[in-house]
Amino acid sequence: MRLDLLFFIGYDFDDELPWHSTISRTRQLFPESVFEEVFTKVLSMCIEKGMVSGHTQAIDSAPIKANASMDTLELKVPEEDLQAHLRKIRVFSSMDKETPHRKSKDDKSDRGQRIVTASKKELGAIQSRNKKWSRDQDQRPGSGNKGCKYTSNKTHYSPTDPDARISVKPGKARKLNYLSQLSVDTASHVITDIRAYHADGKDNQQLPDIVERLHKRLWQQGLFWENCVADTGYSSGENYAYLEQKGLRSFIPPHGTYKGGPDGFIYNREEDYSLYQSV
Structure with missing residues (x-):
């Protein structure tokens, strides 16, 4: 071309x-x-x-x-809950309907990438941001994403590309980059x-x-x-x-x-x- x-x-x-x-x-x-x-x-x-x-x-x-989709993001869990979380999603793959589980068979992440490392203060800020994000998205004209979630590198990871990170530039959509x-x-x-x-x-x-x-x-x-x-x-x-x-x-x-x-x-x-x- x-x-x-x-x-x-x-x-x-x-x-x-x-x-x-x-x-x-x-x-x-x-x-x-x-x-x-x-x-x-x-x-x-x-x-x-x-x-x-x-x-x-x-x-x-x-x-x-x-080369990874935002739809495949997994929710990180506290270290003490990791094994219980893994057992749950292996047995009940669609148990958590609020956080869609990945469709890929191979999780390429290591243990450290699946564990929440954010402080309580950081998690509190993310929770407040999540409420504002959900409210703002629901108010968009023609929005069909009711109750959508705000994803953060502190709380989510990509199992297909664990080194990818959520980022955004002004005027651009949030993507894994x-x-x-x-x-x-x-x-x-x-x-x-x-x-x-x-x-x-x-x-x-x-x-x-x-x-x-x-x-x-x-x-x-x-x-x-x-x-x-x-x-x-x-x-x-x-x-x-x-x-x-x-x-x-x-x-x-x-x-x-x-x-x-x-x-x-x-x-x-x-x-x-x-x-x-x-x-």
């Missing part, structure tokens, strides 16, 4: 294309190390052609839809690093791991990284201090609620200290 891609890989209009399973199925047979080696090789080729400068890297994230963290060299927009994370994590929590991995990759390629560019989602005092410690200049805007420090401080650049002067 993409003529530019066909041209790039040397196919004409009437040439027979490889069968889709060459990509969609065969790739599942290779370990992660193979993909990492291929990625590093392609990046090296781009560097040899002068397409990567290294000094300025832009970082951003994007959700990746998991992963979160892709992508780094791009600003010279020619070449991707220099990419990795998937759990979708319930925040960008600013993942920045140190991204920087460590990317810094090592660029250093191995003989490139010097100077500037880190990212959006507000990566902003935090800890991250600013961390990037400064790594010798990187950060171009990350603070959150909209940030108002700056108190007035009256004078910075002495030569001796690196601030002096407060009352107004």
Whole structure:
């Protein structure tokens, strides 16, 4: 369907294309190390052609839809009730009508993913949110989902894809996703690093791991990284201090609620200290 891609890989209009399973199925047979080696090789080729400068890297994230349905979500249970819960759902598969049980035969989750780890305070907040969610959904024009449930990563898990997490972006539906963290060299927009994370994590929590991995990759390629560019989602005092410690200049805007420090401080650049002067 993409003529530019066909041209790039040397196919004409009437040439027979490889069968889709060459990509969609065969790739599942290779370990992660193979993909990492291929990625590093392609990046090296781009560097040899002068397409990567290294000094300025832009970082951003994007959700990746998991191959799992929200309808298959299972309810987590407290640790002391886990065995009783498992016995119940094995014998009475449709006993709990409020929480539909999965239709798949294999539960790929481990014990830790099936146990509630949320505190009483967090569970109380989820209960309040569930009431509001149900009320708001029932009031939608033409809504047929009476008494619908609010699902949370604290209380639910996917048995078919336990590493997937419920997440949502403004204006989008709640889905089971992963979160892709992508780094791009600003010279020619070449991707220099990419990795998937759990979708319930925040960008600013993942920045140190991204920087460590990317810094090592660029250093191995003989490139010097100077500037880190990212959006507000990566902003935090800890991250600013961390990037400064790594010798990187950060171009990350603070959150909209940030108002700056108190007035009256004078910075002495030569001796690196601030002096407060009352107004």
